[in-house]
Amino acid sequence: MSDISSAQKQIIDAFNFRHACKVFDPERRISDGQFNTILEAARLSPSSFGFESWQILMVQSPEKRELFRDFAWGANGATNGTAGQLGTASHFAILLAHTDATMKHHSEYLQQHMREVKQLPEEVVGFINQAYEKFQKSDFGIEGKRQITDWSARQAYIALGNMMTVAAMLGIDSCPIEGFDMARTSATLEQHFGIDPESYQPAVMVAFGYRAGEPPFAKTRRDMDQIVSWY
Numbered sequence: 001m002s003d004i005s006s007a008q009k010q011i012i013d014a015f016n017f018r019h020a021c022k023v024f025d026p027e028r029r030i031s032d033g034q035f036n037t038i039l040e041a042a043r044l045s046p047s048s049f050g051f052e053s054w055q056i057l058m059v060q061s062p063e064k065r066e067l068f069r070d071f072a073w074g075a076n077g078a079t080n081g082t083a084g085q086l087g088t089a090s091h092f093a094i095l096l097a098h099t100d101a102t103m104k105h106h107s108e109y110l111q112q113h114m115r116e117v118k119q120l121p122e123e124v125v126g127f128i129n130q131a132y133e134k135f136q137k138s139d140f141g142i143e144g145k146r147q148i149t150d151w152s153a154r155q156a157y158i159a160l161g162n163m164m165t166v167a168a169m170l171g172i173d174s175c176p177i178e179g180f181d182m183a184r185t186s187a188t189l190e191q192h193f194g195i196d197p198e199s200y201q202p203a204v205m206v207a208f209g210y211r212a213g214e215p216p217f218a219k220t221r222r223d224m225d226q227i228v229s230w231y
């Protein structure tokens with residue numbers, strides 16, 4: 001088998017291995033080294049304009065995780081009578097989306113990000129400010145807190161996907177989680193984690209660990225010709 005085909009097999013095996021894991025083995029913990037690789041996959045992920053419009057909040061304390069149980073119906077095991085992903089995951093993350101406070105064109109935050117993180121020269125900063133203003137106002141029509149936050153969350157989902165794929169390649173299970181009450185999650189983040197809702201809103205949660213049992217269902221997907229059109 002050539003190198004290319006063995007890499008292809010590794011990739012497809014990882015995608016077949018990954019499933020939305022509902023219950024993890026609570027006794028098994030992901031090593032720090034492996035979890036750092038998952039975090040690196042997020043950190044190195046692409047984002048529109050390179051603005052990295054998301055944060056990752058790791059919720060490891062069992063007490064802190066319990067704060068979400070009542071309204072995180074997609075992670076509390078209510079559907080299968082277990083402690084759910086919240087109660088069994090080795091690692092539990094909440095991806096936060098930046099709001100318009102930082103992501104509106106010409107914001108102070110973006111000036112600093114372009115200069116200090118991206119190390120762009122002044123003339124390029126000026127050019128990107130103009131292009132990003134046009135992008136927000138007319139190209140994509142993304143204006144106001146909700147729309148800008150949703151755009152940030154779209155970038156967060158790229159990191160989410162990469163984290164889950166890298167986990168699967170390491171034999172680590174995961175579950176993406178949108179099953180939560182947005183307003184109550186935001187209020188809990190403010191009250192118990194000091195997250196200012198004017199600056200950050202929850203985008204998606206994701207749990208990692210090792211499956212407690214085999215997936216109950218075989219993977220189902222549409223056929224390729226139902227998904228892809230070639231012209």
Ligand SMILES: Cc1cc2nc3c(=O)[nH]c(=O)nc-3n(C[C@H](O)[C@H](O)[C@H](O)COP(=O)(O)O)c2cc1C
Nearest residue numbers: 018019020022074075175176177178179180204219
């Ligand atoms: C953005 C997103 C949010 C999801 N939210 C939940 C959730 O709250 N709880 C859950 O158990 N599964 C959740 N899922 C898992 C999906 O139901 C699952 O990916 C889908 O049914 C396909 O199954 P598979 O991932 O096992 O192949 C979510 C998936 C995605 C991509």
